[in-house]
Structure formats: structure tokens, C-alpha cells
Amino acid sequence: MFSHIMLGANDVQESKVFYDAILGALGYEPGVIDEKGRCFYFTNTGVFALSKPIDGEAACHGNGSTIGFQAKNAESADTWYAAGLANGGTACEDVPGIRSGAIGELYLAYLRDPSGNKICALHKVG
Numbered sequence: 001m002f003s004h005i006m007l008g009a010n011d012v013q014e015s016k017v018f019y020d021a022i023l024g025a026l027g028y029e030p031g032v033i034d035e036k037g038r039c040f041y042f043t044n045t046g047v048f049a050l051s052k053p054i055d056g057e058a059a060c061h062g063n064g065s066t067i068g069f070q071a072k073n074a075e076s077a078d079t080w081y082a083a084g085l086a087n088g089g090t091a092c093e094d095v096p097g098i099r100s101g102a103i104g105e106l107y108l109a110y111l112r113d114p115s116g117n118k119i120c121a122l123h124k125v126g
Contacts, residue, residue: 002046003046003047004046004047004048004049005046005047005048005049005067006038006048006049006050006051007048007049007050007051007059007067007113007115007117008050008051008052008053008059008060008115008117009039009050009051009052009059009113009114009115010052010058010059010114010115011114011115012033012037012038012039012050012051012052014088014114015039015050015113015114015115016030016031016033016039016050017087017088018084018087018088018089018113018114019031019039019041019048019050019113020087021083021084021086021087022069022080022083022084022087022089022111022119022121023041023048023069024083025076025079025080025082025083026069026070026071026072026076026080026121027072027076028041028043029041029042031050036051037051037052038050038051038052039051059115059116060115060116061112061115061116061117061118062117065117065118066110066118066119066120067117067118067119067120068119068120068121068122069119069120069121069122070121070122070123071107071109071121071122071123072123073107073123074096074098074107074123074125076121076123077096077107077108077109077121077122077123078096078109080109080121081096081109081111081121084111084113084119085111088113088114089111089112089113089114090111090112091110091111091112092110092111092112092118093108093110094110096108096109096110096121098125103124104124104125104126105124105125105126106122106123106124106125107122107123107124107125108120108121108122109121
């Protein structure tokens with residue numbers, strides 16, 4: 001459904017360190033910086049990118065917005081979470097764990113990245 005997701009970052013290098021750590025915990029390669037100073041993470045199913053906002057304003061998070069990354073299991077979500085906390089992220093919402101919802105049980109871990117964007121590692125249980 002999505003070709004790419006691009007998030008605003010106030011400091012692309014700081015955000016790259018953070019995302020290299022959390023995406024590395026999920027098995028992805030480090031991001032690549034292009035000639036415009038943007039950072040790209042390429043996969044077979046899409047692209048995740050970081051960029052300073054082109055309007056010159058500060059990057060800010062979208063209230064009510066969350067970007068979710070698929071985790072293979074609860075352990076990889078926990079590794080993702082720990083890597084994020086160790087690399088400039090901050091905890092938000094509840095501690096990582098199972099939540100029940102309309103689509104069944106989900107193991108969820110939430111963080112805010114260095115620019116305040118809300119992100120999540122999700123593993124569908126069972």
C-alpha cells in the first residue's frame with residue numbers, strides 16, 4: 001500500500017544513529033545518506049526516510065500519528081525498544097507488552113524518536 005514514509009528530523013545524523021539502532025534490532029541495514037543530507041532505509045517492500053523539513057521550519061511530530069514497524073516476535077520488539085532507549089529515544093505509552101484489540105492480541109512497544117515522532121514495534125501474537 002505504501003511506497004515510502006518520510007519523517008521530519010531536526011538533526012538527521014542524530015536520528016540516523018537512533019534509527020540505525022532500532023531498525024538494526026529488527027534486521028535492517030543502516031540508513032544511507034544522500035547528497036541532500038536525507039537518510040534512506042531501503043527494503044523490498046518500501047522505503048523509510050528521514051529529512052529536515054523542506055520549508056525550513058523545525059520538525060515536529062503529528063499529534064495522533066504513529067509509525068509502526070513489524071517485529072518477528074516479542075523478543076525482537078523488546079530489543080528494538082531497548083536499542084531506542086539507549087540511542088536517544090524516550091518511552092511513551094505503556095511499557096512493552098500484550099494488548100488485546102479487534103484484530104486479536106498484539107505485542108506492542110512504543111517510543112518517541114529524537115525529534116518527538118511516535119513509533120511502535122508490533123508483533124501479532126498467534
